[in-house]
Amino acid sequence: MKQKAAAWIWLAVLITALLSGCGNSVTQRERDSAKSSPAQIQEAAGSDGRNARKENGEVIVAIGEEPETGFDPSTGGHGSITKVFFSTLFMRDKELGWTNDLATGYRVSDDKLTWTVTIRDDAVFSDGGKVTAQDVAFTYSAAKESGSDIDLTMIEKIQAIDEVTVKFKLNRTYSAFIERLAYLGIVPEAAYDENFKDAPVGSGPFRFVQWDKGQQVIAVANENYYGQAPHIKQLTMVFLDKDAAFAAVQNGDVDVASIDGILAEQQLDGTYVENIDSIECYGVCFPMIPDEGEKAQDGAEMGNDVTCDLAVRQAFNRAVDRKRIVSGVLNGYGTVSTTGLEKMPWLNEDTVLEPSEYADIEGAKKILEAGGWKDTNGNGTIDKNGTEARFTLLYTDGVYRQEMALEFVNVAKAMGIEVTLEKVTWDTIVERIHKEAVFFGFGSGDPSELFNLYYGDNAGGVVAWDNAGCYQNDEVDKQIDEALNSTDEAEAIEHWKAVQQYASAVGDAPYCWLVNANHVYLCADGFTFGQPVVQPHGGRIFDNVAEWDWE
Numbered sequence: 001m002k003q004k005a006a007a008w009i010w011l012a013v014l015i016t017a018l019l020s021g022c023g024n025s026v027t028q029r030e031r032d033s034a035k036s037s038p039a040q041i042q043e044a045a046g047s048d049g050r051n052a053r054k055e056n057g058e059v060i061v062a063i064g065e066e067p068e069t070g071f072d073p074s075t076g077g078h079g080s081i082t083k084v085f086f087s088t089l090f091m092r093d094k095e096l097g098w099t100n101d102l103a104t105g106y107r108v109s110d111d112k113l114t115w116t117v118t119i120r121d122d123a124v125f126s127d128g129g130k131v132t133a134q135d136v137a138f139t140y141s142a143a144k145e146s147g148s149d150i151d152l153t154m155i156e157k158i159q160a161i162d163e164v165t166v167k168f169k170l171n172r173t174y175s176a177f178i179e180r181l182a183y184l185g186i187v188p189e190a191a192y193d194e195n196f197k198d199a200p201v202g203s204g205p206f207r208f209v210q211w212d213k214g215q216q217v218i219a220v221a222n223e224n225y226y227g228q229a230p231h232i233k234q235l236t237m238v239f240l241d242k243d244a245a246f247a248a249v250q251n252g253d254v255d256v257a258s259i260d261g262i263l264a265e266q267q268l269d270g271t272y273v274e275n276i277d278s279i280e281c282y283g284v285c286f287p288m289i290p291d292e293g294e295k296a297q298d299g300a301e302m303g304n305d306v307t308c309d310l311a312v313r314q315a316f317n318r319a320v321d322r323k324r325i326v327s328g329v330l331n332g333y334g335t336v337s338t339t340g341l342e343k344m345p346w347l348n349e350d351t352v353l354e355p356s357e358y359a360d361i362e363g364a365k366k367i368l369e370a371g372g373w374k375d376t377n378g379n380g381t382i383d384k385n386g387t388e389a390r391f392t393l394l395y396t397d398g399v400y401r402q403e404m405a406l407e408f409v410n411v412a413k414a415m416g417i418e419v420t421l422e423k424v425t426w427d428t429i430v431e432r433i434h435k436e437a438v439f440f441g442f443g444s445g446d447p448s449e450l451f452n453l454y455y456g457d458n459a460g461g462v463v464a465w466d467n468a469g470c471y472q473n474d475e476v477d478k479q480i481d482e483a484l485n486s487t488d489e490a491e492a493i494e495h496w497k498a499v500q501q502y503a504s505a506v507g508d509a510p511y512c513w514l515v516n517a518n519h520v521y522l523c524a525d526g527f528t529f530g531q532p533v534v535q536p537h538g539g540r541i542f543d544n545v546a547e548w549d550w551e
């Protein structure tokens with residue numbers, strides 16, 4: 001596999017070399033000339049190739065999985081790559097606040113149902129067409145109709161008033177709507193067709209050149225970009241898993257790659273490790289109601305007679321040694337999380353567990369004993385009213401997940417609780433997601449994530465993992481309603497904080513949050529990301545791609 005990967009990396013490097021110095025277009029002759037022999041390709045690789053890229057302002061970055069559905073932002077699911085080719089209306093700043101991107105501002109009507117957004121009048125797409133409010137309206141209408149991964153059900157009507165003004169009429173108040181206005185890359189209505197996903201046109205910092213499927217995507221700096229001109233002149237994104245990407249950076253064939261904390265401990269000449277703060281949080285979701293044979297809205301069974309007990313949930317939050325997970329599993333590349341909301345402006349500080357309040361097995365045992373859990377039959381597992389403390393923890397594939405889940409299992413054993421670890425896929429997990437504990441990763445920088453996690457009516461709804469544990473607390477629902485009924489996120493913050501008084505380790509403990517996993521990159525010496533934003537779940541490393549540079 002590595003030999004196959006290396007072969008097309010050589011091809012990627014050769015194409016990169018051929019494109020340099022060619023302006024912002026690629027001719028068919030240049031594409032044809034890339035079909036060189038292995039010997040010619042080999043000459044362009046390694047340290048010499050990297051030095052040439054530095055001189056020419058070019059970067060090759062490994063981005064993991066290929067976006068098989070293409071680069072149409074109106075269908076969602078493309079993450080940070082959107083920011084390479086497209087502008088969004090708003091974007092997060094370095095402190096997780098809001099700043100304008102394509103937009104110049106917005107206002108909310110007195111009834112909180114109409115959001116009016118104005119956009120800059122000097123933005124053009126990479127094909128030279130002007131960006132207008134009609135393109136914004138078209139993009140959001142297309143996304144709403146496509147059933148993309150972004151929830152736009154709160155939008156009733158979208159209307160372009162003039163070239164720079166667009167109105168969003170909502171069917172319900174939604175203070176976090178600016179999150180939706182920062183999500184979609186704006187597409188040109190005039191150039192949008194069935195081929196758009198394979199050859200996108202946007203108004204972002206880079207212009208799409210070509211996509212060699214299964215191998216790479218090539219982009220060049222967009223000379224029409226209204227924002228900060230990119231320092232990098234050509235960006236090549238190749239598709240490699242972490243191990244292959246690590247080897248490619250080591251060999252000089254790739255300049256930047258996402259890795260994990262274990263790979264980061266290896267010292268490689270000519271490279272350095274970039275450790276970026278993250279709000280990517282991992283934790284265990286507990287089923288919150290007893291198993292009485294009831295089914296959720298989605299038809300799946302719900303309830304667990306062990307995790308529905310508050311003492312069990314509180315005991316896990318007390319017992320888990322989160323520092324041990326940071327040092328042992330993340331290899332130090334992360335931070336402790338007891339709330340799932342560290343670094344968030346809406347964090348309720350009163351709900352944060354102090355170091356003395358966790359990693360305490362004996363304290364956890366006392367909580368269980370006070371809650372009526374004892375080993376009455378001497379089999380090594382505690383029980384209560386005839387129910388043995390046994391349950392299953394479901395987890396999916398992903399970096400660190402199995403190792404963290406194993407730590408959770410070990411802590412359970414030390415308390416006299418038997419947890420069976422089972423690996424599943426997101427396709428197969430749904431029918432059991434309300435009945436078994438589930439290992440989740442979250443962290444979007446969106447306060448309405450609290451609505452997704454804890455709102456009672458979400459249980460078993462359209463999205464199975466929204467309130468997967470079927471948590472129901474009337475006061476939580478009331479505070480979430482008040483938050484979403486606020487004019488904007490600033491006004492809503494106190495309500496989001498109030499939610500945490502109940503939906504936290506110091507309250508009903510619907511989750512046992514564990515850690516924030518930092519995002520770790522192996523980079524060639526001399527390359528810099530600039531000042532990236534704090535990374536959410538899934539990553540936003542391309543959000544400041546215009547700042548990337550060679551020093």
